[in-house]
Amino acid sequence: MDNTNISSSQVLVLPTTEHNELEWIAKAQQGDRDAFHQLYISHQGKVYALCFRMLANKESAEDVCQEAFVKVWQNLGSFRGDSKFSTWLHSVATRVVLAHIRAQKNWLQRVFSIEEQQGVESTTELSELDELDKHILRLPERARLVFVLFAVEGYRHEEIANMLGMAVGTSKAQYHRAKQLLKEWIEQ
Numbered sequence: 001m002d003n004t005n006i007s008s009s010q011v012l013v014l015p016t017t018e019h020n021e022l023e024w025i026a027k028a029q030q031g032d033r034d035a036f037h038q039l040y041i042s043h044q045g046k047v048y049a050l051c052f053r054m055l056a057n058k059e060s061a062e063d064v065c066q067e068a069f070v071k072v073w074q075n076l077g078s079f080r081g082d083s084k085f086s087t088w089l090h091s092v093a094t095r096v097v098l099a100h101i102r103a104q105k106n107w108l109q110r111v112f113s114i115e116e117q118q119g120v121e122s123t124t125e126l127s128e129l130d131e132l133d134k135h136i137l138r139l140p141e142r143a144r145l146v147f148v149l150f151a152v153e154g155y156r157h158e159e160i161a162n163m164l165g166m167a168v169g170t171s172k173a174q175y176h177r178a179k180q181l182l183k184e185w186i187e188q
Helices: 019-027 033-055 056-077 085-110 129-140 141-152 157-164 166-185
Strands: none
Touching: 019 033, 019 056, 019 085, 019 166, 033 056, 056 085, 056 129, 056 141, 085 129, 085 141, 085 157, 129 166, 141 157, 157 166
16 A cells, blocks of 8 residues: 555544444445555554564564555455454454465575574564563464464464464464463463
8 A cells, every 4th residue: 555645644533433444444445545544543553463473573563564454455355344344354464474474484494494593583672562462472483373363363273273284283282382381481
């Protein structure tokens, strides 16, 4: 989405109601960038939080959040209203995050050996996070992804297994592992 013609002083931010949101969606589906900007403003925080929890990296989360909204703009015509807009939006964002992770892994595997990858740490600004989020970011990647998708986003283990290319039992085991680690860390 190109916002070069829109300045923050030109955009009136309206309070989000279900009626407003449906109106913004309809207008945005017709190409109205101001209406899409209203959708962006009302959902950007939650989409960023999802990206950040899954990626555990501020810069990557910002980039992927923007990429998710570009995908939403490009595919808004496919939203039919069968579910809440936020549900559809989070589904799009989740797919963008997972594609980003796969692309990063492929790139890292070409550049670094497995041993070197284990030494690569993501940088985060932990001072901005609450205690649980700090612990979620410490989880191993697969456990973190499963935990966020199941406990935070509400996906079923069958859906998570499908998205991450793992067995349902592995998804459940990773979730259990994440819960155990979080419990240990919180009780310390």
